[in-house]
Amino acid sequence: MPVSEERSVSSPLLELPGAIANPDDSPDHGVAWHFGDPFGEQRTAARSAAVLDRSHRGVVAVTGDDRCSWLNLLTSQLLTELPEGSGTEALVLDSHGRVEHHAVLAHLNRTVYLDNEPGRAEPLREYLESMKFWSAVETSIAELGVLTLLGPEVGGLVDFELPDEPYAVRELPGGQGLVRAMPGSYDLLVPRAELADWWRRITEAGVRPTGTWTYEALRVEALRPRLGVDTDERTIPHEARWVPSAVHLNKGCYRGQETVSKVQNVGQPPRRLMLLHLDGSPEVLPQTGDPVLSGTKTVGRVGTVITHHELGPIALALLKRSAPVDGELIAGAEDRAIQAAVDPDSVPAEHVAPGKAAAAALRGK
Incomplete structure (x- = not known):
């Protein structure tokens, strides 16, 4: 999958008929907010099948023989045993245990992809680069965009196979991209140049176009936090319910682990x-x-x-x-x-x- 520098541009899918852009001050600026019927779109996502554009998220790609063991040293998650065809969530903490980065991972074809909040991919890559030392790894910004599928009927509509278990990862048809199962949804990471083609393929199968309003409403209902929105500069993992989804409590040393261990074993958030x-x-x-x-x-x-x-x-x-x-x-x-x-x-x-x-x-x- 080709890689390039992270860009901050509006999604081409905003040009689709009916697409209403997020306000300029929204963290989701650059992608569709809704398609004219936000509550109807939410009902469809909860009961049937919907797709939304989250291509404003950035994706860091990590390659090299040491990719998993190296990332294991730098994050809150146990990654030495992350097999091909699987994913997870992970945090980068500061020395006081406060959350600096949250990423959703996918491991496929000897590459670990870390997608994260808009504007945070390059800072994450810069941090990872500063910690390379002698490790056999390379980092880059992947030219991939995220599309998310929602709803209990989506698997019966799309013409490609979806993973069965949360965080399982499959290669998409043609080998250009991947699909990762998430709790309650599926993320497609596809080449940015093919975003419109994938959108057309999915919506022509009967999946309803929707926007970030739908995704955010269902995310809040499910109590899933968002870095930089539901957290501040003081947030530690236990406060934001990232234990255990993004934190492994029985792994080796990493920056900020002392705070995690102290709260888990002798304290309260x-x-x-x-x-x-x-x-x-x-x-x-x-x-x-x-x-x-x-x-x-x-x-x-x-x-x-x-x-x-x-x-x-x-x-x-x-x-x-x-x-x-x-x-x-x-x-x-x-x-x-x-x-x-x-x-x-x-x-x-x-x-x-x-x-x-x-x-x-x-x-x-």
Whole structure:
């Protein structure tokens, strides 16, 4: 698959009939927001089959004999045993255990592909390059774009085979690209020059075009965080529910591991990612980064804010452990401040730190 430098351009699929672009200030600027019926598109994605353009994401390619063992040293995930035809998620942490990068991986044809948030592929590649030393690896920006398939009926419509298990990876017909199963969806990584051809092939099979509004609404409902939107510069993996999906708790040393181990074994995360239901009567909604208040006290931070086809206006929020989860909250700043309530099903189970449990057992003897 050819590679080139990362580019920041609008997707050619924005020229399709009915495509409505994301606002300029959106993290998804450059791809379609919706195709004229966002709630109908969400219902189709939840019940039938839909496709959306996520080609604004960047893809880093890592080749060379040491690719897996080298990436294993630099990330939170166990990658020495990542076989061909499989994928996973991984984080790059700083020395304090705070999340710097989140990537979704696919290993195929002796190459590990790491796709990540818009604008973050080149910074990730630069970091990886700085850590090469004597390892037999090469890094580049892959000229691949991401298309995502959603819905329970999508496998019966497309004319190529989809992987059966989450994070399994298959080569696409013709050997130019791959498809990776994700929890609740499928990602296609295809040559950017062929984005329109693949879109046409999929939609002509009966899969409905949709945009990022649909993807974001279903992602928020599923409590899946997004780096830089649902996280801030202080976020550690446990706070954002990236344990265990992107963090292996029984692997060798990597930068930031001490924080992960300490929280897992003897502590609790200071914040927790939860779903907020927002008051839909005002015409305004809070924005990403706005505070969440209990009375006059700031107890959290608003992440993704979206209107869901069934749940109405909802948001992800990082809330302090001390934040009340059964009382009224206020989300937003200034004239955007509205009533909010924590979805009780989104409150995570209390983490049992094995180190504390062992110490308590010893004290009880």
